Amino acid sequence: MRFLTADYLFPLDQKPIKEGVVIVDKSGKIISVIDSRKKVPTNKLEVFEGIISPGFINAHCHLELSYLQNKISKQVGLVDFIKELQLKKINNENIYEAIEYAENLMIKNGIVGVGDICNTDYTLKQKVKKNLKYYNFIELYAVKTNQVEKCFNDAKCLKKKFVKHNLQSTIVPHSTYGVHPRLMHMILNYMQENDLISIHNLETESERDYLQKKEGNIFKWLKQLDADLSIWSEKPNSYELINNFNKQTIFVHNTFAKKIEVENKLCCTCPNANLFIEGVLPSYDKFDKDTLCVGTDSLASNENLSILEELLIIQNNSTYCLNTLLKIGCLNGAKALKFNTLGSIFEGKSPGLNLITNIKNLKLTNESIVKPLLN
Structure with missing residues (x-):
């Protein structure tokens, strides 16, 4: 399993979560969404700058x-x-x-x-x-x-x-x-x-x-x-x-x-x-x-x-x-x-996960880039 976290997690079926964590298995299925990275041992976390969204x-x-x-x-x-x-x-x-x-x-x-x-x-x-x-x-x-x-x-x-x-x-x-x-x-x-x-x-x-x-x-x-x-x-x-x-x-x-x-x-x-x-x-x-x-x-x-x-x-x-x-x-x-x-980061779904970087004040910019995290 992977424990992925970024500046913000956007599950989309709930409000954005600052430093939220999504747990995903090797098939890409969402196991759980956690509201704070402090609840997960540091050595398990994959920490990214930017935001994580569904595919x-x-x-x-x-x-x-x-x-x-x-x-x-x-x-x-x-x-x-x-x-x-x-x-x-x-x-x-x-x-x-x-x-x-x-x-x-x-x-x-x-x-x-x-x-x-x-x-x-x-x-x-x-x-x-x-x-x-x-x-x-x-x-x-x-x-x-x-x-x-x-x-x-x-x-x-x-x-x-x-x-x-x-x-x-x-x-x-x-x-x-x-x-x-x-x-x-x-x-x-x-x-x-x-x-x-x-x-x-x-x-x-x-x-x-x-x-x-x-x-x-x-x-x-x-x-x-x-x-x-x-x-x-x-x-x-x-x-x-x-x-x-x-x-x-x-x-x-x-x-x-x-x-x-x-x-x-x-x-x-x-x-x-x-x-x-x-x-x-x-x-x-x-x-x-x-x-x-x-x-x-x-x-x-x-x-x-x-x-x-x-x-x-x-x-x-x-x-x-x-x-x-x-x-x-x-x-x-x-x-x-x-x-x-697809569509939301919710337990049991396999929506894909995107990392979007170069976000400023929670707004997209001309420099914003998307990178799939599970490919």
């Missing part, structure tokens, strides 16, 4: 897009970002190497659990190694009636591949503008009792223009794709269907959502990706800080896969304290993805 949860990622790192233009807006992404998807020579690199990068950055968007089976080869805990969202996109059946059947086949390897997975919609209402019906009706949904939501202002005025960049783009008119005229439309759905749904991005539009919703923010694509951050005072979680998005829209870097951006654009930030980065994501053994 991070990356609640929204696109691991399969890792090969597009440094290949997509910045701040071109969502529609042009997607267009460029589709063009450059053709050349995916190094996709498996990039996926392995990205997973190792997440491990190095203290991430232990991931909500990952999957359009293909490219990540399976890496995920079967079980280096990280994954919830796999099999994501669908179809804007024409004649695409719906094939799209859904292909998704069911892909889901079977993940289930075969005992990997959690759910079939989910990409967005309300990118999914025909008939496909949205099929997805929601296919959901099992404990399944989760993840959906991109109000990532750009033109999404609202499309939904409310039938104008803007998304509307023009859909017309260019020769999308069926029924995608926006059919009632209830995809936006209404998902917002009235009663199962657990993670609404991702919400950059341009109003406070009333995120009330009583489980939300995930991806600040670096928002800055990369649209050059805009959400207003963080609109979110419920007790349920908000955070993701990195993909290396196509981010220069790193670091929850610590995402939390620093949130800190610099909100009034959240360090304990709240760490809940966003650990506990809330674990709850959202139903990773019951």
